[in-house]
Amino acid sequence: MRDWLRDLFRDRPIWINALMIFSSYMAFIYMPWDIFWKPVAEDKEVWFGIMFSGWWAKLTAIPHWFVYAAAVHGFRRHRSWICTWGALYTAQISLGMLIWNIGYFGFSLTGWFVGIVGAVPFALLSLALADARDHFTDARKPMRARYGEWAVVTGASAGLGVEFARALAREGMSCVLAARREDRLTDLAEELEKRHRVETRVVRVDLSTIEGPEALAAACEGLEVGVLVNNAGFGYSGRFDKQDTSRLRDLVMLNCVAPTVLTSKILPGMKERERGAIIMTGSVAGRQPLPLHTVYAATKSFDQVFGESLYVELRDAGVDVLVLEPGSTETEFQEVAGEIPHSGQSAAQVVELAMVSVGQQPTVISGWLNWARAMLPARIAPRSLIAYVAHGYMKDQTPPEMR
Numbered sequence: 001m002r003d004w005l006r007d008l009f010r011d012r013p014i015w016i017n018a019l020m021i022f023s024s025y026m027a028f029i030y031m032p033w034d035i036f037w038k039p040v041a042e043d044k045e046v047w048f049g050i051m052f053s054g055w056w057a058k059l060t061a062i063p064h065w066f067v068y069a070a071a072v073h074g075f076r077r078h079r080s081w082i083c084t085w086g087a088l089y090t091a092q093i094s095l096g097m098l099i100w101n102i103g104y105f106g107f108s109l110t111g112w113f114v115g116i117v118g119a120v121p122f123a124l125l126s127l128a129l130a131d132a133r134d135h136f137t138d139a140r141k142p143m144r145a146r147y148g149e150w151a152v153v154t155g156a157s158a159g160l161g162v163e164f165a166r167a168l169a170r171e172g173m174s175c176v177l178a179a180r181r182e183d184r185l186t187d188l189a190e191e192l193e194k195r196h197r198v199e200t201r202v203v204r205v206d207l208s209t210i211e212g213p214e215a216l217a218a219a220c221e222g223l224e225v226g227v228l229v230n231n232a233g234f235g236y237s238g239r240f241d242k243q244d245t246s247r248l249r250d251l252v253m254l255n256c257v258a259p260t261v262l263t264s265k266i267l268p269g270m271k272e273r274e275r276g277a278i279i280m281t282g283s284v285a286g287r288q289p290l291p292l293h294t295v296y297a298a299t300k301s302f303d304q305v306f307g308e309s310l311y312v313e314l315r316d317a318g319v320d321v322l323v324l325e326p327g328s329t330e331t332e333f334q335e336v337a338g339e340i341p342h343s344g345q346s347a348a349q350v351v352e353l354a355m356v357s358v359g360q361q362p363t364v365i366s367g368w369l370n371w372a373r374a375m376l377p378a379r380i381a382p383r384s385l386i387a388y389v390a391h392g393y394m395k396d397q398t399p400p401e402m403r
């Protein structure tokens with residue numbers, strides 16, 4: 001509990017932590033009470049110094065809740081937009097103080113005096129928030145300065161892996177690019193070297209074999225690996241009893257065994273240097289049972305639990321861990337998995353989220369719709385019911401002969 005609290009409040013000045021606590025109180029206690037329990041006749045809300053009462057107050061309490069809920073998220077996750085968000089909201093309160101007091105006392109000296117005394121603290125807070133960007137993610141040092149010179153990206157020949165390599169090279173990191181399709185890796189290496197003036201190393205490797213992860217780790221020997229992206233993976237759509245045993249074995253080897261072995265080999269160097277980051281590409285599929293993607297979902301649960309546990313173990317070692325959990329993303333994944341094509345987020349968008357989230361939190365789900373789908377049912381419905389609902393949903397993505 002003490003470590004959890006320390007982690008919750010780390011890397012923020014006291015006044016920002018105080019705002020986060022206040023916003024949490026408003027979002028989780030006061031506003032729900034105000035919206036759902038406070039009698040309509042007694043309800044009052046003030047916006048820009050104008051008081052609303054009755055049903056108008058109930059209605060205008062909803063944007064109030066939204067302001068505080070977004071603030072909790074922004075402060076907690078160190079998002080830089082919270083500076084503008086908080087500055088605008090507190091400026092609104094400051095203006096409201098002035099308008100309200102002048103309205104109450106009239107355009108008298110008292111009205112102006114009380115109004116200004118009420119407005120100044122919020123105006124100062126607004127200015128402080130507008131100037132607080134340095135405390136938030138976007139102002140952090142580039143990855144290379146934070147973690148070290150080299151990044152290892154598995155599955156760098158397609159989809160999310162390509163975008164990870166591009167994003168890391170943009171941050172000045174030299175990249176080890178690993179996958180089976182060497183021609184693609186070589187093209188990407190040329191692109192990164194030309195565009196970002198970083199070094200690259202191409203490693204052609206099959207990570208679903210016993211030797212694969214060991215061979216990749218050996219190819220990284222002597223390099224200061226600051227970031228390891230355990231991203232290579234594939235899905236396998238269909239009913240378990242219709243699936244091929246050796247492909248199932250490859251699935252577990254690639255999605256579970258390879259990240260375990262690579263992390264085990266590369267982590268000691270990071271610990272020695274007291275800095276580094278390990279990113280696991282998990283999936284929202286790992287959040288619940290997923291019939292017709294049974295083994296894939298199980299491998300992604302493994303990745304999630306592995307990453308979340310490691311995050312805590314390494315918290316004081318200077319090594320950050322992040323499990324990125326994408327939903328449907330436009331890559332070669334669906335084709336490889338044998339799914340019926342469906343739309344998704346862009347790979348660049350998903351990777352960008354991982355880049356701002358690493359070092360801030362143990363897991364991140366890309367996209368609010370994916371977040372709602374993955375998180376809300378689990379909190380309100382029995383797991384067995386969720387499995388049946390997921391089965392119905394997955395049928396639409398599975399070719400009839402594999403259902």
Ligand SMILES: NC(=O)c1ccc[n+]([C@@H]2O[C@H](COP(=O)([O-])OP(=O)(O)OC[C@H]3O[C@@H](n4cnc5c(N)ncnc54)[C@H](OP(=O)(O)O)[C@@H]3O)[C@@H](O)[C@H]2O)c1
Pocket residue numbers: 154155156157158159160161178179180181182205206207208209231232233234235254281282283284325326327328329330331332333334336344
């Ligand atoms: N796209 C989605 O909808 C989605 C959603 C949630 C999670 N994910 C996860 O995101 C990760 C990346 O997938 P993606 O969407 O980018 O799919 P992708 O476009 O199919 O890319 C998969 C990458 O993994 C590599 N790979 C596959 N088998 C390999 C093996 N045996 N050895 C070494 N490398 C191998 C592939 O390279 P080679 O074929 O050249 O070896 C490729 O570079 C996976 O872990 C996946 O589970 C994807």
